[in-house]
Amino acid sequence: MLTKSIVRDIVFSIGLLVFMQSALAQTGSVAATVQLIPASEIMSAPMGTASDPVESLSIVPLANGGAWANSAGGPTIYSKNIYYYLQLNPVGSIPATATITSISWSWGLSYKPAGLIVYLCHDTTSACIDVTSLQSGSTSSFINRPANKKMIYAFGVAGSGTLYPPAYGQVDQVIVNYQY
Template sequence: MKSGVLIAMLLAFPLTAGAISGSWSQTAASGVISVGKQAVPGSRLAPSGSIPASATVTQISWRITLLSPQPPGLQIKLCTATACFALDSLSGQKRFTTAISAQGPFRFVYAVAHRGQVVPPVRVVSNQLTVNYR
């Protein structure tokens, strides 16, 4: 009887109880895209407090606010020091299965796909990033 209770308790205990999970969020203003085919990096985004060095990203959420309507051909990437990930909209969520450090820093990088002057210029009022990690 006691062994049955012990087994039930062990099965109820989550396997990830030792894993530390959490999230952080940052919002920053960004730049102006006035010329096509030119990459414009946003502000550096990183956690304001300390997180474990081993923490890896499980999911990100983002929201980007523009001063004017989104132009055709707007390309948005979220970059770390080692990789960039294409984002297909001004807001959304993306799950990660590869080990990306949750410590960052991260930067949004913007471009417009056509050559020449962008009229009106694209003004990025804010970009918000929320990083969930484990």
């Protein structure tokens, strides 16, 4: 028969496991092992002492990391053979030493006109990837580039003349994951 204290320890251990898996997933850790122990066996000690697992097991601390996200309504495309740009600036205080680990994106238009070209660019329009065929996704193409720089969408339609009807911009977003 399970006593209240055993049930409490099991519930606490499951909650701790979920929290640790979530925290490890956010740090980008590739593999992790979590061992459940009864709450009565959890101890604490000052960091830097002999019982500090980082000191005693020679574990390398994880790199610091974070993410910024920004979104805005995209441009409306009225003419062919012209690029329309949307600049999404970093949000928050990004360390100068932060480098990109991955970027997720999503973009949208009221419809996809024939000849549509969509690029996602880092900081300038000279470092771009073609995201025309995927309205949302993620990439590591910009890995190790500075994370505190803007991202730019470039929308265009091949051909000449007016685009009728215009392709109205929807909400476009980037999420920039970084480490430092």
